[in-house]
Amino acid sequence: MSKVNTELLKVAMPKGRIYKQASRLFREAGIPIQDDLDDSRKLIIELPEAGMEFIMAKPVDVPTYVEYGVADIGIVGKDVLMEENRDVYELLDLKIAACRMSVIGLPDWEPTFYPKVATKYPNVASAYFREQGQQVEVIKLNGSIELAPLIGLADRIVDMVETGRTLQENGLVEHETIFGITSRLIANRVSYQMKNERIQQICDQLQATIIAKG
Numbered sequence: 001m002s003k004v005n006t007e008l009l010k011v012a013m014p015k016g017r018i019y020k021q022a023s024r025l026f027r028e029a030g031i032p033i034q035d036d037l038d039d040s041r042k043l044i045i046e047l048p049e050a051g052m053e054f055i056m057a058k059p060v061d062v063p064t065y066v067e068y069g070v071a072d073i074g075i076v077g078k079d080v081l082m083e084e085n086r087d088v089y090e091l092l093d094l095k096i097a098a099c100r101m102s103v104i105g106l107p108d109w110e111p112t113f114y115p116k117v118a119t120k121y122p123n124v125a126s127a128y129f130r131e132q133g134q135q136v137e138v139i140k141l142n143g144s145i146e147l148a149p150l151i152g153l154a155d156r157i158v159d160m161v162e163t164g165r166t167l168q169e170n171g172l173v174e175h176e177t178i179f180g181i182t183s184r185l186i187a188n189r190v191s192y193q194m195k196n197e198r199i200q201q202i203c204d205q206l207q208a209t210i211i212a213k214g
């Protein structure tokens with residue numbers, strides 16, 4: 001059992017594709033994070049030299065840990081922040097893990113009445129089509145979203161595009177871009193007041209590194 005150390009700043013770190021880029025950014029900012037943690041299966045990692053404890057979370061859960069204060073700060077994609085709408089401070093655009101949220105479909109798609117839209121992001125999709133004044137039926141899926149228009153489950157999808165390779169290999173096209181996505185540093189509202197100096201110092205270190213990288 002790991003000993004709970006209240007001195008360590010608790011950081012909700014997303015497992016998966018953001019982690020490598022986030023830990024590299026921390027190192028570049030002078031925060032000592034070993035690079036052998038990438039393949040670790042440990043869920044709570046104490047980093048006394050950095051004065052931190054990493055809580056290795058599923059990306060979509062990061063804002064929840066931060067809102068409830070079990071993590072002081074966290075790193076999360078703007079897509080998840082928009083979808084989860086949690087009560088947290090968004091402190092900094094880390095400019096990593098860039099991609100975009102788009103409306104996607106088959107190239108010959110014709111507008112229909114009350115189209116079906118499949119997505120992992122039902123709140124984002126509903127808000128987008130509401131703003132467009134379009135009535136749609138949103139179908140929540142958890143992955144392989146591009147299947148939906150190919151097999152007739154949905155007319156269109158709302159999903160992430162990074163390189164465009166998934167679209168290309170499945171004969172799909174981007175109809176509209178909804179917003180650009182990068183990862184953000186977020187903070188618990190109480191932690192931000194109580195541990196302001198420490199959190200602000202991390203913010204400043206990261207900000208300086210992001211600016212230097214251009």
Ligand SMILES: Nc1ncnc2c1ncn2[C@@H]1O[C@H](COP(=O)(O)OP(=O)(O)OP(=O)(O)O)[C@@H](O)[C@H]1O
Nearest residue numbers: 015016017018059060077078079097098099160162
């Ligand atoms: N090509 C991409 N596809 C999806 N997300 C991307 C991509 N490129 C960057 N990202 C960013 O990476 C974040 C985390 O993606 P990742 O695939 O690791 O988590 P996830 O979608 O929750 O995966 P899983 O459900 O397998 O845990 C996304 O929320 C998004 O901000």
Ligand SMILES: O=P(O)(O)OC[C@H]1O[C@H](OP(=O)(O)OP(=O)(O)O)[C@H](O)[C@@H]1O
Nearest residue numbers: 143144145159160161162163164165166
């Ligand atoms: O433009 P690209 O570089 O091809 O990246 C976009 C793809 O990557 C993500 O899927 P992911 O790999 O997370 O798998 P998933 O379908 O299980 O969500 C996303 O949902 C797209 O399918």
